[in-house]
Amino acid sequence: MKKIHLFWKVMLVVLPLSTTALFGLLSWNLYHRLYGESNHTETYSRGLEKIYYRNGTVRVMNTQTRKFTTPRLRWIANYDGSDSLIVFCCKCRRGYMSLYNGEIVIPAQYQSAWMFSEGLGAVIKENKIGFIDSQGKEVIPFQFRVNPLPGRRVDFLFKKGLCPILNTRGKVGLINKKGEWVLQPEYDNITSPGQGYRVVSKGGKSGLLDSLLHQVLPFEYDTIVIATDGLIVARGGLQQKLAFDAQTIVNPFLYDEVSDIYYHSGKVNEEGDDIQVKSDYMAFKINGKAGLLDKNGKVVLTAKFDDIAALSNDLFTCTIGGYQITMNAGGQEVQ
Numbered sequence: 001m002k003k004i005h006l007f008w009k010v011m012l013v014v015l016p017l018s019t020t021a022l023f024g025l026l027s028w029n030l031y032h033r034l035y036g037e038s039n040h041t042e043t044y045s046r047g048l049e050k051i052y053y054r055n056g057t058v059r060v061m062n063t064q065t066r067k068f069t070t071p072r073l074r075w076i077a078n079y080d081g082s083d084s085l086i087v088f089c090c091k092c093r094r095g096y097m098s099l100y101n102g103e104i105v106i107p108a109q110y111q112s113a114w115m116f117s118e119g120l121g122a123v124i125k126e127n128k129i130g131f132i133d134s135q136g137k138e139v140i141p142f143q144f145r146v147n148p149l150p151g152r153r154v155d156f157l158f159k160k161g162l163c164p165i166l167n168t169r170g171k172v173g174l175i176n177k178k179g180e181w182v183l184q185p186e187y188d189n190i191t192s193p194g195q196g197y198r199v200v201s202k203g204g205k206s207g208l209l210d211s212l213l214h215q216v217l218p219f220e221y222d223t224i225v226i227a228t229d230g231l232i233v234a235r236g237g238l239q240q241k242l243a244f245d246a247q248t249i250v251n252p253f254l255y256d257e258v259s260d261i262y263y264h265s266g267k268v269n270e271e272g273d274d275i276q277v278k279s280d281y282m283a284f285k286i287n288g289k290a291g292l293l294d295k296n297g298k299v300v301l302t303a304k305f306d307d308i309a310a311l312s313n314d315l316f317t318c319t320i321g322g323y324q325i326t327m328n329a330g331g332q333e334v335q
Contacts, residue, residue: 048102050076060102069102083116085134096121096136106136114156120177122156122163129156129165131179140179145170157192160211164190174213183213194226195244208246216246223287237302239286255284255303258293263310279310281329292316292327300331 042050047063057072070088076097077087085096085105095108096116110123120131120139130142145166147154154164154172162174162182173185183190191199196211206224208217208231217224217233225232230250231242241251261283262276269275282293284303291303301308307319314329326334 044079044099044102046100048099060097062102070097070104077115080115085116085121087113087115094123096134105134106132117157117159117163118161118177120158120163131163131177140175140177143179144175160193183209191226197226197231197244197246199224199226234286237286237289237291237304238299239303253297253299255286255291258282258284261308261310261316263312277313279313281310281314281316283308290318294329300329301327 042052043063044050044060048069049061049063051059051061051068053059053072057074058076059068059072060070060076061068071090074089074091076089079086079099084099086099087094088097088104088108090108093108094110094113095104096106096113097103098105110125111127112124114122116134120133122129122131124146125142127146128142129144129146130138131140133139145168147166147170154166156163156165158177161176164172165175165185166172167185169185171185172187172190173181174183174190176182187200187202188204189199189201193211197216198209198213200207200209200219202219205219206221207215207219208224210216217231221233221235223232223234227241229241230244231246232254233240233242239254239256240249241254242248243250259282261279261281263279265275265277267275280295281300282295284291284293286303289303290305290308291299292301292308294300301316301318305318305320309317309319311317311326315334316327316329318325318327328334
């Protein structure tokens with residue numbers, strides 16, 4: 001009886017310890033599965049490594065010292081190589097981290113933040129946009145409007161000393177590094193500079209400004225694209241390429257794509273399938289709109305339709321705005 005009594009005494013000690021150890025092990029495994037390091041890492045330059053955790057957070061490690069340089073962060077922005085500071089998010093606030101040593105140099109205190117451009121970073125505080133330097137010092141006061149239009153994106157980045165900014169009506173202009181308007185906010189969009197030009201749009205039409213913000217092409221184009229070898233301009237369902245002097249025509253007619261079109265012959269093959277015949281005409285597209293070319297490449301219908309299908313060799317169904325109209329090869333509407 002004494003041995004049994006001793007056995008139970010031992011069990012009363014061992015069982016709680018075993019249960020506690022087992023619970024601790026299971027808890028550790030669960031914590032590791034939910035919050036531990038994942039197998040994914042990302043190497044920065046200058047001996048820094050981004051460590052990913054299973055709950056989606058990240059942390060930066062100095063690969064030489066093997067020590068972490070940041071606490072766990074919600075995310076760190078993708079590095080584009082443009083600056084030594086990078087945006088991070090912690091507890092729904094943004095700050096900046098140095099890519100030289102991985103240390104946080106500007107604490108997370110802003111509602112939103114953009115990457116630094118030409119020495120300045122755009123940040124949002126109390127629903128206003130201002131600009132800070134690499135030390136976190138306010139350079140341009142918090143006085144500008146956050147984008148008021150849902151779904152519209154404006155990157156508040158300085159390029160060639162100027163930055164696009166919105167006014168209270170949601171119109172875009174350009175400011176200098178003193179926060180002064182150098183181009184009044186009256187445009188719907190302003191692109192980043194390229195080849196010495198900026199494309200600006202207003203009232204659904206695009207124009208072109210030079211590096212001095214002088215207008216070189218009027219607001220009468222559907223689109224203007226600054227390419228590596230010229231300016232691609234489209235209006236009235238046609239498109240051409242201009243030289244960088246914005247005057248010389250390099251290519252008088254330029255389309256995005258061209259394709260053959262077919263019509264039903266009214267006959268069937270041995271399998272019972274309709275036999276289709278290739279038309280002498282081809283469909284071309286400019287900015288997603290369809291037009292029609294004859295076999296010599298002459299424009300029959302300008303690119304203003306959503307779709308073009310052939311009814312016969314010289315008769316076509318053209319869809320525009322949900323409606324269908326019939327056009328002939330002479331470009332006339334057929335009732």
